[in-house]
Amino acid sequence: MNLTLKVWRQKNAATPGRFETHQARDVSPDMSFLEMLDVVNEGLLEQGREPIAFDSDCREGICGMCSLVINGIPHGGHRGTASCQLHMRHFKDGETVTVEPWRAKAFPILRDLITNRSAFDRIIQAGGFVSVNTGGTPDGNAIPVPKITADSAMDAAACIGCGACVAVCKNASAMLFVAAKVSHLNLLPQGYAEKSRRVLGMVRQMDAEGFGNCTVTGSCEAVCPKEISLNFIAKMNRDYGAAMLRGK
Numbered sequence: 001m002n003l004t005l006k007v008w009r010q011k012n013a014a015t016p017g018r019f020e021t022h023q024a025r026d027v028s029p030d031m032s033f034l035e036m037l038d039v040v041n042e043g044l045l046e047q048g049r050e051p052i053a054f055d056s057d058c059r060e061g062i063c064g065m066c067s068l069v070i071n072g073i074p075h076g077g078h079r080g081t082a083s084c085q086l087h088m089r090h091f092k093d094g095e096t097v098t099v100e101p102w103r104a105k106a107f108p109i110l111r112d113l114i115t116n117r118s119a120f121d122r123i124i125q126a127g128g129f130v131s132v133n134t135g136g137t138p139d140g141n142a143i144p145v146p147k148i149t150a151d152s153a154m155d156a157a158a159c160i161g162c163g164a165c166v167a168v169c170k171n172a173s174a175m176l177f178v179a180a181k182v183s184h185l186n187l188l189p190q191g192y193a194e195k196s197r198r199v200l201g202m203v204r205q206m207d208a209e210g211f212g213n214c215t216v217t218g219s220c221e222a223v224c225p226k227e228i229s230l231n232f233i234a235k236m237n238r239d240y241g242a243a244m245l246r247g248k
Helices: 031-045 118-125 138-142 148-159 164-168 176-187 195-208 219-223 233-248
Strands: 003-007 018-024 096-100 109-111
Touching: 003 219, 018 031, 018 109, 096 118, 109 164, 118 176, 118 195, 148 176, 164 176, 176 233
Parallel strands: 003 096
Antiparallel strands: 003 018
16 A cells, blocks of 8 residues: 655754655555554665654553654544554555644654653652552552452553643643543552642642643543543542642
8 A cells, every 4th residue: 555644844843844745655554653654764764865753662552652643633543542553454545644743832842753751751750659668569469459449540550651642632731641640549558648749749740841721622531542531630630629628
């Protein structure tokens, strides 16, 4: 199959970007989207041209590095699928495909399709950890946790921090990411002691990074490759309200 790609090219954060047209020829339907870009880059290198810069790592939908807006939708719009898991059989021969980076003030473009998502790292540093002594692994396993609570914590922990929720939100809100990271620790006994400090610290850092407010449209849940539920945002809001009332 052959495709026409309209790809965002930008040398650096200080340089204006533009769309460039590239041809993807003889693409196998079994290729992933990133493998297709690899083939396009090989052709560009053979021509002595600059390859398209994009992020990738595990290519198994685990690391959250693949950050592409494909035809206007983060990760391409197939539910529960990251860009690296998106296969070319979902496209039609001869189709024109637009590829862009995440668009958010808090995610400045570094080059082409690569954005700086270190704002997420700073949010984690503000409270996304357990610092109190909870004992060793055997001690943790000895603490009884209701199955429904354990399952909910695991669902929240599935967040890979890719930032698709931010890219799709018209306010560039990071609420779904922060809610997942807050909830997966706050739900468990080991994280309870720092529950108030955690939610206050992470929400304040989220605001300081320039992310917008939640729009309550559900677009973040729709594009999340791990299908993180909006229910976690509601839980985080409850935790935040309780912490504010306690004055912590």
